[in-house]
Amino acid sequence: MRKRAIVAAAVAAAVSLVVAGCSSSGSGGSASGSTITYWASNQGTSLDNDKQVLTPVLDEFTKQTGVKVKLEVIGWNDLQTRIQTAVTSGQGPDVLNIGNTWAASLQATGAFLPYDDANMKAIGGSDKFVPTALKTGGAEGKPVTSVPLYGLAYGLYYNKKMFSDAGIQPPTNWEELVTDAKKLTNGTTYGFSLAAGSYTENVHFAFINASQNGGEWFDSKGNPTFTSTANVQGIKRYLDLMQTDKVVNTSNAQYDNGVQAVNDFATGKVGMILSQNNADASIVSNGMKSDQYGVVPFPAPAGAKQIATFPAGINLSIFKNTKNKDAALKFVKYMTSEDTQSKLAKPYATLPVLDGVKPTFTDNAEEAATFQKIYNDMSKPLPLVPAEDQFENTVGKAMNDMFAKIATGSTVSESDIKSAMQSAQDQVKQSLGG
Amino acid sequence: MSTTTDVRGPAVTVPAEAAPPKPKRRRPKGWWLPFLLLAPAIIFELLIHVVPMLTGIWISFLQLTKFYIANWGEAPFVGLKNYAVALDFSGSVGQGLLKSFFVTVGFTILVVGLSWVLGMAAAVALQERFRGRAFFRTLFLVPYALPLYAGIITWKFMFQKDTGAINHFLFDNLGLPGDKPFWLIGGNAFWSIVIVAIWRLWPFAFLMLMAGLQSVPSEVYEASAVDGAKPFRQWRSITLPMLRPVNAVLLLVMFLWTFNDFNTPYVLFGSTAQPAAGDLISFHIYNASFLTWNFGSGAAMSVLLLLFLLIVTGAYLLVVNRRNRNA
Numbered sequence: 001m002r003k004r005a006i007v008a009a010a011v012a013a014a015v016s017l018v019v020a021g022c023s024s025s026g027s028g029g030s031a032s033g034s035t036i037t038y039w040a041s042n043q044g045t046s047l048d049n050d051k052q053v054l055t056p057v058l059d060e061f062t063k064q065t066g067v068k069v070k071l072e073v074i075g076w077n078d079l080q081t082r083i084q085t086a087v088t089s090g091q092g093p094d095v096l097n098i099g100n101t102w103a104a105s106l107q108a109t110g111a112f113l114p115y116d117d118a119n120m121k122a123i124g125g126s127d128k129f130v131p132t133a134l135k136t137g138g139a140e141g142k143p144v145t146s147v148p149l150y151g152l153a154y155g156l157y158y159n160k161k162m163f164s165d166a167g168i169q170p171p172t173n174w175e176e177l178v179t180d181a182k183k184l185t186n187g188t189t190y191g192f193s194l195a196a197g198s199y200t201e202n203v204h205f206a207f208i209n210a211s212q213n214g215g216e217w218f219d220s221k222g223n224p225t226f227t228s229t230a231n232v233q234g235i236k237r238y239l240d241l242m243q244t245d246k247v248v249n250t251s252n253a254q255y256d257n258g259v260q261a262v263n264d265f266a267t268g269k270v271g272m273i274l275s276q277n278n279a280d281a282s283i284v285s286n287g288m289k290s291d292q293y294g295v296v297p298f299p300a301p302a303g304a305k306q307i308a309t310f311p312a313g314i315n316l317s318i319f320k321n322t323k324n325k326d327a328a329l330k331f332v333k334y335m336t337s338e339d340t341q342s343k344l345a346k347p348y349a350t351l352p353v354l355d356g357v358k359p360t361f362t363d364n365a366e367e368a369a370t371f372q373k374i375y376n377d378m379s380k381p382l383p384l385v386p387a388e389d390q391f392e393n394t395v396g397k398a399m400n401d402m403f404a405k406i407a408t409g410s411t412v413s414e415s416d417i418k419s420a421m422q423s424a425q426d427q428v429k430q431s432l433g434g
Numbered sequence: 435m436s437t438t439t440d441v442r443g444p445a446v447t448v449p450a451e452a453a454p455p456k457p458k459r460r461r462p463k464g465w466w467l468p469f470l471l472l473a474p475a476i477i478f479e480l481l482i483h484v485v486p487m488l489t490g491i492w493i494s495f496l497q498l499t500k501f502y503i504a505n506w507g508e509a510p511f512v513g514l515k516n517y518a519v520a521l522d523f524s525g526s527v528g529q530g531l532l533k534s535f536f537v538t539v540g541f542t543i544l545v546v547g548l549s550w551v552l553g554m555a556a557a558v559a560l561q562e563r564f565r566g567r568a569f570f571r572t573l574f575l576v577p578y579a580l581p582l583y584a585g586i587i588t589w590k591f592m593f594q595k596d597t598g599a600i601n602h603f604l605f606d607n608l609g610l611p612g613d614k615p616f617w618l619i620g621g622n623a624f625w626s627i628v629i630v631a632i633w634r635l636w637p638f639a640f641l642m643l644m645a646g647l648q649s650v651p652s653e654v655y656e657a658s659a660v661d662g663a664k665p666f667r668q669w670r671s672i673t674l675p676m677l678r679p680v681n682a683v684l685l686l687v688m689f690l691w692t693f694n695d696f697n698t699p700y701v702l703f704g705s706t707a708q709p710a711a712g713d714l715i716s717f718h719i720y721n722a723s724f725l726t727w728n729f730g731s732g733a734a735m736s737v738l739l740l741l742f743l744l745i746v747t748g749a750y751l752l753v754v755n756r757r758n759r760n761a
Contacts, residue, residue, distance in 0.1 A: 077704065081724060084500075084503075084724060084727065087500075087503055087504055088503050088504075105500065108500060108501055109500050109501070109504050110504050110505065111503075111504040250616075251595055251596050253616070254594070256704060320504075389727075390726045393725040393726065397721075397725065401709070404616075404620055404709055405620065407616060407620065408619060408620030410620075422526060423526035426526040426527055427526070427722075427725065428726060430527060430726070430728060430731060431499050431500075431726035431727060431731070433497055433499065
């Protein structure tokens with residue numbers, strides 16, 4: 001029947017319209033001449049700055065291999081959600097940067113390409129990486145699903161002039177840090193600036209402060225142990241910089257990324273900040289020279305464990321369902337090559353992840369040595385368990401809330417912290433099926 | 435909402451032929467056209483609303499966490515467990531949901547109520563002809579015409595503590611005593627989000643009520659004025675009853691939009707830093723899903739929200755329709 005045929009055709013047309021809207025655009029093919037999509041994290045002073053730094057490096061890759069790279073730079077507050085969405089929908093980039101602390105969690109999704117023997121060989125072998133850095137690539141006992149790209153560590157930056165004007169020395173333990181910060185705090189300047197509204201920064205310092213007390217966040221089975229006294233007291237110590245020591249401007253509770261705190265430091269509003277070594281780029285772009293500030297390890301209380309950082313950094317992962325596996329592996333090999341690494345080490349101020357390479361991110365030899373020492377000798381890795389990212393999300397958000405409470409005039413006691421940690425732990429437990 | 439007029443659609447009328455006794459049904463020419471015209475709407479409705487909704491309900495019975503997210507099919511079936519956790523108000527997950535629910539109820543009452551009052555006041559004020567009426571009508575609709583994101587981002591800037599226009603105006607220009615408060619964190623966050631939501635919503639109430647007022651014949655007002663009715667009495671005894679059908683729909687739509695509001699808290703507070711005082715339920719559910727990759731739990735909360743809204747809507751329509759019938 002003709003009419004029925006018309007109806008059928010109309011329906012088919014409507015359906016195909018919809019389906020076309022949903023279908024993916026990528027197409028297969030051999031490495032040369034193909035295009036891969038690359039999600040880069042925000043490492044420079046701004047998303048635009050990242051594009052400027054990376055574009056010539058990616059053009060060089062295209063010249064060498066004929067593979068085009070479509071670059072998208074993503075800010076830290078969005079990156080994790082973007083990755084989740086990509087994992088869920090299966091519509092992701094070919095290669096992407098991840099915060100190395102998420103490695104075990106993302107590995108557990110099964111959405112990323114394991115660097116097994118063959119793949120590892122294709123990118124130049126595991127021997128080329130610093131072992132500490134490569135260990136962050138995934139849970140122990142499995143082939144890693146990410147390889148190190150940039151190495152980072154936390155340090156305590158201090159303004160040399162403000163310190164000598166106040167007649168103080170850089171602190172070697174927590175008590176000195178608080179005393180120094182109080183001396184630097186007057187009506188206009190503060191001792192410290194914290195990214196107190198950034199969940200990633202907050203959870204990092206919850207971890208580091210708790211670790212100095214000997215606190216653990218997961219037991220050997222991977223179950224959360226957020227509410228231990230060591231953890232609660234570590235968090236309290238960090239919060240108290242704003243709450244009882246009053247050496248942090250309460251406005252910092254709205255600083256949702258680390259760059260805002262770094263800017264305060266570089267413009268002389270505060271005497272100290274805690275930051276990873278990539279802050280150098282932002283500090284210099286604000287007009288502060290590298291001989292005007294010094295870096296010491298983030299100090300622990302007297303008698304506590306000398307832990308100042310975790311081996312932080314950025315890793316590179318490949319989506320398992322990539323249609324350009326060969327090109328993606330070539331790209332990872334290129335990005336982790338000595339040549340590319342040396343090009344990016346300076347603008348991104350990163351520590352080397354390649355074995356036997358000296359840090360070149362700064363002209364300041366003392367700073368380079370300090371960061372290398374912190375990274376090698378004073379670091380404790382974040383838990384390499386599948387629930388790590390949930391620990392970051394729930395505890396980080398709880399920290400944001402507690403800083404907001406303090407900033408708006410409420411008090412946060414140890415029992416408040418404990419109940420906030422209990423609530424975070426319940427959420428993580430539920431998602432683990434407990 | 436009209437219930438008395440029964441509008442018949444373009445029903446297919448069978449032409450009265452000379453009644454052939456054979457029961458063979460002959461379709462009239464062009465019988466398929468209505469179906470063809472409806473087809474795209476039905477297909478898209480199914481694809482865009484019904485299928486995702488059913489998928490969501492299905493997910494709420496699964497333990498869909500990150501271990502299974504790349505391959506949904508393998509997620510274990512857990513029955514009502516996700517619901518049990520969400521409704522266990524002694525546990526922290528249920529407690530959080532309950533708190534968020536109460537925040538949302540307060541938020542909805544304030545936003546819908548005040549938006550309606552503002553919209554009604556503006557619509558009545560602009561009912562009379564006067565010079566510049568068109569200008570005000572346009573001006574009042576600006577928030578509704580602005581792109582959502584641009585509008586809320588501007589509010590976000592204005593609400594900043596140290597650099598925002600609001601604190602600058604209140605404390606630097608008007609010289610209020612005391613410290614500048616935070617608007618986007620702590621307890622004030624609730625008032626900030628109420629203000630922004632009203633700013634967004636009231637032009638809609640204004641637009642609907644203004645349209646409704648056009649249908650009230652001016653003779654009624656003139657007659658009542660002759661009888662000595664003052665403006666407030668006219669409003670209470672003529673305007674309100676005549677606008678009842680408009681109000682019935684308007685309040686329901688505003689309630690549903692406001693209770694479900696996701697964009698306002700998401701843009702105003704950012705995806706990671708929403709304060710407890712502004713923890714609206716849609717956003718709470720989003721966080722419950724994405725903070726811990728626990729999509730089964732988030733889906734269960736969504737289904738509970740859907741049920742709640744269905745019950746409220748059903749009860750509301752029942753009451754409104756009964757009143758209309760009695761009127």
